[in-house]
Structure formats: C-alpha cells, structure tokens
Amino acid sequence: MTFSMSQVSLPSFEISLNALSAILDKAAAYAAAKKIDPSVLLHTRLSPNMFDLARQVQVAADNAKNGSARLAGVEPPRDEDNETTIDQLKARLARTVTYLKTLDRKAIDASAEREITFPLGPEKKGHMKGDDYLNHFVLPNFYFHCTTAYDILRHCGIELGKRDFMGTPVTL
C-alpha cells in the first residue's frame, strides 16, 4: 500500500475531531461540578485578540471540512457558526466527521499536483499545490486550533492530559 493524501488527512481529522468532542464532554462535566455556566468556558480566550474556545472548535472543524473538500474537488457545505452550547459544538464536530466519510478518497489522493484555491480572510485568495496545501496549510492550521482549544481548557483548570488530545490510544 502506498502512502496517500487521503491517509494523511481524513483519519487524522476524524481522530482529532472525536478527541475534541470528548474534551468538550470533560469541559461540560467540569462546568456542572463547579457550577460554572458552560458559556463562560466557551467565551474564554488566551489573549484578547485570539479566538475564544467556541470559535477555536468551529475553525478546527472548518479546517478539516474545507481542506478535505477542496482537495477532493468539491464545494464544502457551509456552517452557520451559530453554536452557543457545548452540545451544539459537539453536533458540529460529529456532522463534520460524517461529512468527511462522504468524500472521494481517490479524488483526494489525485490532488497532489492540482492547484487549490482557497480563501485567506474575507477577500484574498491563496493558491497552493494540493500536497503543499495539505502539508503546509491545512494540517498546521487544523492542529493549531485543536491544540488551542485544549490549551484554553487546561488554562481554565480542567484536568486533561495528552491522551485526551491524541484521541485513540497508542498501541502499547
């Protein structure tokens, strides 16, 4: 079996989005135990001009969804970014994982040399070869937002460990 673009993207996204969902469960449990309004956690940010937790989760989901869809050569469905509760964010993550399973792996595998055009902010467009887009744009962005969501919750005092971030356990 050869090493492929779909192999580097789809399973990694699924593992990490499911891990993020389980991390949100721990955030909900912490909020309930400490009688904290969960929206306080969702609005927490590490710096005033960084995204809050809810937005980090939305962007992580969008990095996976939009990145994979563009590599597959299809238009990704748009999400409204209107989640205000942990349950809604978990539904967004689950919907994204379900969507990833609908994508054509062969189309993703064939995209290494194809030019991908993608938005950079509200007006600019980026252009990269498919393999560079995956390795040097989608993956670092995706892990950036997953990690920062985790970091925000660690900073809030929630007991999480690297295994929560990694998702599926390593074979010992």
Added chain:
Amino acid sequence: MTFSMSQVSLPSFEISLNALSAILDKAAAYAAAKKIDPSVLLHTRLSPNMFDLARQVQVAADNAKNGSARLAGVEPPRDEDNETTIDQLKARLARTVTYLKTLDRKAIDASAEREITFPLGPEKKGHMKGDDYLNHFVLPNFYFHCTTAYDILRHCGIELGKRDFMGTPVTL
C-alpha cells in the same frame, strides 16, 4: 511525483522549527522592550501541570528529530535539555533543522509498513506502523508543542499572528 512520508515530515518540521525560532526572536525583542527578564517568559506555563515555554520548545524539537530518525531507522542524537536562554533554544532548533537534512529520505519513505518502537514516558514503549506513527503520533505531538509555545507567548501579551506560526508565507 508520488506523495511520500519524507515529504509530509521533513519540510513541515523545518518550516515550523524555523517559525518557532522567529517567534522566539519576537519574544526576546518584547522582553528587551519591556525590560522583562527573558527567563520569566521561558518559565511561563498555561497551567501549573503543563510544560513551560522552554520545555515546549525542547519537546517540539525532539518530536521532529526523534520521529524522523526513527522513521529513517537510525538512532537520533540525544540533547541534554539544558537550555536556559532564548539563544540556546534557538541554537537547539537550528541544530535540529541541520540534523533533519542529514536523514535519508528514501529510508523514511520506505518506513510506512515497518514497526516503529518508541518511548512513551520513562518506562513504557509504544509500537506503531511507520505511517500511523507519523500521522497519529509524531505530527499531532509536534504541532501540539509548537502551538502551545506560541499560545504561551500570546498569553504573555507578545504580538504574534497566525503567519508567525505558519512560517513561510502562503502564495497569494
């Protein structure tokens, strides 16, 4: 050209380690401007039981060095983890980038099906196929520590943006 294990690992590590080095330059400039002892930044952590900035940088470098070396089938050189200054951490990052360039890309490309054995903490050993080790252990761990180093500095008030994290600019 086919999509390869070395392509997913080596250039990504080099870009992000160089980005981290440039981020440390901005931390040093911030410390000088604000008359802050840089070691205060190096000892900052987001939570009492998370690694501090210096350790995040060391571990990011080790994820790249050890992960790539194990995939190439060679024993990675050991670092002493004795850096106490920003300049020493930047030298560690530069040394790691130089080391990555010495690895045999063909050996890394041929490692997808080979079992990789790696330490999990001080006593346990992990075992994964090369492709899973890269996709589901090395990459998420590497980006976790790069991101958390960035997040610590954002939390300290240093002006950084996503482009600092991403390293090389995207082609517009």
